[in-house]
Amino acid sequence: MNIYFYIIRRMAYMIPILLGVCLVIFFLFNVVAPDPAMIMLGKHATAKQILEVRKELGLDRPWFSQYLDIVKSSFTFDFGRSWSTKQEIVDMIKNGAIPSLTVAIPAFIIATILSIVISMFVAFYRGSLLDKMTVFVCVALMSLSSLAYILFGQWFFAFKLGWFEISGYEPVFPQIISYVALPVIIWVILEVGPDVRFYRTVVLDEVYQDYVRTARSKGLSEKVILFKHILKNAMIPIITSIIIQIPFLILGALLLESFFGIPGLGGITLNAINSSDFPVIKAMTVLSAVAFIIFSVITDVMYTLVDPRIRLK
Amino acid sequence: MENVQTSTNINFTPRITPKSKSLWQHAWTQLKKDKLAMLALTVVTLYSLIAILSALGVIATGFDKEVGASYMAPNLEHILGTDIFGRSVWDKMIKSTEVAMSVGLVTAVISIFIGVLLGSIAGYFGGLLDELIVWFYTTVSSIPGIMLLVAITFIMGKGLFAMYLALGLTSWVSLCRLIRGEVMRHKDREYVQAASSVGCGDFRKLFVHILPNVLHIVIINFSLQFQVAIKSEVILSYLGLGVQGRPSWGTMIDDSKLELARGVWWQLFAASIAMFIVVLAFSILGDALRDALDPKLKGK
Amino acid sequence: MSERILEVKDLVVEFNTDRGRITAVDGVSLELNKGETLGIVGESGSGKSVTALAIMRLIASPPGHISKGEIKFKDKDLLKLSIEEMRKIRGNKVAMIFQEPMTSLNPVYTIGNQIEEVVELHQPHLAKNARHLKAIELLKLVGIPSPEKRIIEYPHQLSGGMRQRVMIAMSLACEPDILIADEPTTALDVTIQAQILDLMRKLQKELGMGIIFITHDLGVVAEMCNQVAVMYCGQIVEKADVKTLFANPKHPYTKGLIHSIPSFDSTSGMKKEKLPTIEGMVPSLFDLPPGCSFQDRCKYATETCRGMNGRPKLEMVGSDHLVSCFNPIN
Numbered sequence: 001m002n003i004y005f006y007i008i009r010r011m012a013y014m015i016p017i018l019l020g021v022c023l024v025i026f027f028l029f030n031v032v033a034p035d036p037a038m039i040m041l042g043k044h045a046t047a048k049q050i051l052e053v054r055k056e057l058g059l060d061r062p063w064f065s066q067y068l069d070i071v072k073s074s075f076t077f078d079f080g081r082s083w084s085t086k087q088e089i090v091d092m093i094k095n096g097a098i099p100s101l102t103v104a105i106p107a108f109i110i111a112t113i114l115s116i117v118i119s120m121f122v123a124f125y126r127g128s129l130l131d132k133m134t135v136f137v138c139v140a141l142m143s144l145s146s147l148a149y150i151l152f153g154q155w156f157f158a159f160k161l162g163w164f165e166i167s168g169y170e171p172v173f174p175q176i177i178s179y180v181a182l183p184v185i186i187w188v189i190l191e192v193g194p195d196v197r198f199y200r201t202v203v204l205d206e207v208y209q210d211y212v213r214t215a216r217s218k219g220l221s222e223k224v225i226l227f228k229h230i231l232k233n234a235m236i237p238i239i240t241s242i243i244i245q246i247p248f249l250i251l252g253a254l255l256l257e258s259f260f261g262i263p264g265l266g267g268i269t270l271n272a273i274n275s276s277d278f279p280v281i282k283a284m285t286v287l288s289a290v291a292f293i294i295f296s297v298i299t300d301v302m303y304t305l306v307d308p309r310i311r312l313k
Numbered sequence: 314m315e316n317v318q319t320s321t322n323i324n325f326t327p328r329i330t331p332k333s334k335s336l337w338q339h340a341w342t343q344l345k346k347d348k349l350a351m352l353a354l355t356v357v358t359l360y361s362l363i364a365i366l367s368a369l370g371v372i373a374t375g376f377d378k379e380v381g382a383s384y385m386a387p388n389l390e391h392i393l394g395t396d397i398f399g400r401s402v403w404d405k406m407i408k409s410t411e412v413a414m415s416v417g418l419v420t421a422v423i424s425i426f427i428g429v430l431l432g433s434i435a436g437y438f439g440g441l442l443d444e445l446i447v448w449f450y451t452t453v454s455s456i457p458g459i460m461l462l463v464a465i466t467f468i469m470g471k472g473l474f475a476m477y478l479a480l481g482l483t484s485w486v487s488l489c490r491l492i493r494g495e496v497m498r499h500k501d502r503e504y505v506q507a508a509s510s511v512g513c514g515d516f517r518k519l520f521v522h523i524l525p526n527v528l529h530i531v532i533i534n535f536s537l538q539f540q541v542a543i544k545s546e547v548i549l550s551y552l553g554l555g556v557q558g559r560p561s562w563g564t565m566i567d568d569s570k571l572e573l574a575r576g577v578w579w580q581l582f583a584a585s586i587a588m589f590i591v592v593l594a595f596s597i598l599g600d601a602l603r604d605a606l607d608p609k610l611k612g613k
Numbered sequence: 614m615s616e617r618i619l620e621v622k623d624l625v626v627e628f629n630t631d632r633g634r635i636t637a638v639d640g641v642s643l644e645l646n647k648g649e650t651l652g653i654v655g656e657s658g659s660g661k662s663v664t665a666l667a668i669m670r671l672i673a674s675p676p677g678h679i680s681k682g683e684i685k686f687k688d689k690d691l692l693k694l695s696i697e698e699m700r701k702i703r704g705n706k707v708a709m710i711f712q713e714p715m716t717s718l719n720p721v722y723t724i725g726n727q728i729e730e731v732v733e734l735h736q737p738h739l740a741k742n743a744r745h746l747k748a749i750e751l752l753k754l755v756g757i758p759s760p761e762k763r764i765i766e767y768p769h770q771l772s773g774g775m776r777q778r779v780m781i782a783m784s785l786a787c788e789p790d791i792l793i794a795d796e797p798t799t800a801l802d803v804t805i806q807a808q809i810l811d812l813m814r815k816l817q818k819e820l821g822m823g824i825i826f827i828t829h830d831l832g833v834v835a836e837m838c839n840q841v842a843v844m845y846c847g848q849i850v851e852k853a854d855v856k857t858l859f860a861n862p863k864h865p866y867t868k869g870l871i872h873s874i875p876s877f878d879s880t881s882g883m884k885k886e887k888l889p890t891i892e893g894m895v896p897s898l899f900d901l902p903p904g905c906s907f908q909d910r911c912k913y914a915t916e917t918c919r920g921m922n923g924r925p926k927l928e929m930v931g932s933d934h935l936v937s938c939f940n941p942i943n
Contacts, residue, residue: 021456139597233721307720
């Protein structure tokens with residue numbers, strides 16, 4: 001079986017998953033959620049008003065066609081209009097994507113590189129006090145609430161020291177740096193803990209393999225063994241975990257964006273949650289699920305390309 | 314020993330220690346030697362005790378009473394100061410332990426129940442049932458957790474019960490995957506065949522014979538779920554979907570976002586530290602449990 | 614007598630474990646001559662592999678360390694070399710192959726790449742192209758068919774026997790003086806096993822290296838070795854040339870091992886009778902009995918063996934025949 005066939009088969013499996021995602025969204029928002037008409041009109045609405053709104057929102061149609069609408073939107077990305085802002089949701093997404101990415105991309109790149117460097121370093125000095133301390137610091141960093149980092153960071157660095165701005169995002173260089181820097185730093189701190197822990201385990205799993213002993217018996221130095229033999233093996237799970245994180249960048253960081261006034265997708269989502277804006281919530285859910293499904297296919301395909309051991313069934 | 318050596322190699326009976334301990338005894342011995350893990354266990358026990366005592370109304374009964382002026386800084390009488398309504402932050406922090414521990418416990422129980430049930434059924438029966446369950450959890454894991462949480466709390470309304478259910482229903486996938494894989498590995502082992510040869514049915518084989526052998530994964534997962542749930546409570550509270558009308562670390566941290574600009578740091582401090590200690594303890598305990606119970610997962 | 618290339622004197626290797634310190638190798642002395650093969654025989658846990666790793670100075674530290682002894686390669690004491698100097702010896706003058714051909718090669722590099730790596734390291738004057746040709750040459754030498762094609766394959770594309778051939782090719786890349794083979798055929802099928810042994814004998818004749826052959830299989834020893842050392846619980850219990858050892862074993866353990874090799878009746882091709890086995894189990898290194906370590910499994914054991922005389926010393930019982938036993942067999 002060749003790789004193209006594998007890719008096609010793997011892509012075909014996206015369809016039942018996507019239908020499943022739409023089914024879950026449909027079930028949660030169209031079947032069991034409280035009636036949107038009631039939410040929009042409040043408690044004192046008359047039956048006639050409710051009927052009109054339901055008709056306007058297309059909620060009087062059969063369930064199956066309501067489900068089909070969601071499926072259709074996941075292919076066309078035509079999500080209709082927001083209930084609260086009345087804007088086309090596609091436009092909201094387009095406008096929100098760039099601000100989200102100005103935070104997400106630098107944070108992701110810095111966090112990934114930093115984590116790989118730190119984890120290789122501690123793996124080289126495995127078992128030492130330095131190694132143990134690093135692992136402990138990682139666990140400790142992960143034990144604080146992300147909200148605590150944000151609140152403390154805003155209060156201390158932005159409010160007390162005045163180094164950064166916390167609202168009024170300006171999408172022009174170089175002003176943008178003072179808006180984006182602090183959320184990026186906080187993101188990196190939140191990400192480095194779990195990443196270092198995972199990468200370190202991956203590297204250490206390789207350290208005790210037989211091929212490492214062979215490499216030593218050839219007379220290779222520990223540095224060459226770590227950076228040539230072990231790293232290439234460890235990169236396979238590491239790259240996999242990096243790629244699969246990418247779809248989560250699309251939603252941006254919900255909390256960070258709302259705290260720092262960045263008009264990105266995360267902020268839009270959060271507003272939608274606060275105002276029970278179902279179409280926007282549904283759109284964001286579909287969007288991130290589609291991204292996740294696509295990237296898990298990419299991950300699987302990459303995996304088979306990078307690892308010579310994997311033979312396709 | 315009467316066995317006959319038939320191969321060209323000389324095979325000897327493998328060396329075994331005279332009294333072989335069970336996995337659990339061995340793990341406990343190892344855990345007891347790990348001072349940090351024992352400290353973590355003590356912390357977890359202490360928090361549980363505080364939570365139970367506060368639920369029974371023995372301690373922190375004055376959490377909703379006005380004990381002084383608004384926003385009193387920490388002092389000898391109120392070591393963590395007071396909040397906007399002049400309530401003792403210390404008492405609120407203690408009372409919040411109840412919410413945190415119950416959220417951790419109930420969430421972990423729900424997610425373990427779903428994860429173990431679906432995972433073991435998928436792994437054991439295979440076939441269409443397996444494909445259906447795999448499809449289901451792949452679907453669920455494709456949807457960002459926060460969106461599912463939000464949707465479920467929309468439906469259930471706000472409050473503690475909705476939070477239990479939302480967190481429980483969104484956190485079972487990874488355990489389900491692990492259990493499925495592990496049950497698959499076990500179901501063709503000799504001991505399971507032996508069980509079927511004496512007439513055990515499928516459910517007996519699965520729940521009596523196989524599951525005890527994958528229980529260690531559940532234990533490790535429990536301590537992980539517990540701390541993730543405690544952390545999630547804070548996020549849900551910030552989103553306004555958390556507990557209502559009673560203190561929790563999440564609501565305390567949420568309140569503090571307006572207080573910091575006025576220099577009122579103690580509510581954020583109290584809730585963060587209280588949460589930090591118990592989450593850290595669960596993480597350390599989880600790592601130690603993993604090392605003790607599942608040597609192959611060990612990052613040596 | 615031919616040139617002596619390796620002399621291990623009174624080697625002691627200890628490991629710190631959770632349950633305390635154990636002595637995995639306890640005062641082992643060995644000699645190896647150029648062009649000859651020394652067999653080290655023993656059960657798992659007897660210290661034979663640890664001895665081999667100690668010669669390469671590949672004992673993982675922690676938990677292990679070489680606490681005493683001398684390993685003289687030609688006129689150098691390997692234990693006195695710096696790490697850099699030792700690295701120049703490894704893979705170059707002293708090479709090693711291992712028991713697990715399936716996992717001993719790096720899965721993400723081609724076999725050519727892995728062979729060329731060792732050439733590049735120890736013979737840096739060779740150009741890239743020359744290295745490549747040398748790798749092909751080596752693969753041909755170890756009997757891998759169409760080496761030009763195989764050289765770009767990954768380990769998983771080869772069978773276990775082929776992988777062990779690659780390991781051998783890699784170890785011979787710099788024409789070492791000593792090849793240490795740690796159970797090289799244990800993980801292989803019997804027919805493949807015979808092929809690999811043939812190959813090693815052929816290469817030894819061509820290249821003239823000394824081989825230390827570690828195994829638990831006395832049949833293989835009879836086929837491969839000139840000298841044999843039998844190890845038990847970290848010590849050598851008997852050492853002799855191969856003929857003497859098989860004809861006239863002095864230690865009850867050696868005798869037990871020899872008797873548990875199945876033999877076939879040449880006329881009927883059937884097994885003659887039930888094979889005798891050595892009863893009992895190897896004692897744990899954590900609680901060795903006082904006196905001889907073999908006492909519990911030995912039918913000749915007396916009060917002397919169980920007494921407070923310590924472990925028996927290795928003593929000369931014939932020309933080049935040493936045994937450590939209070940009651941050697943006559």
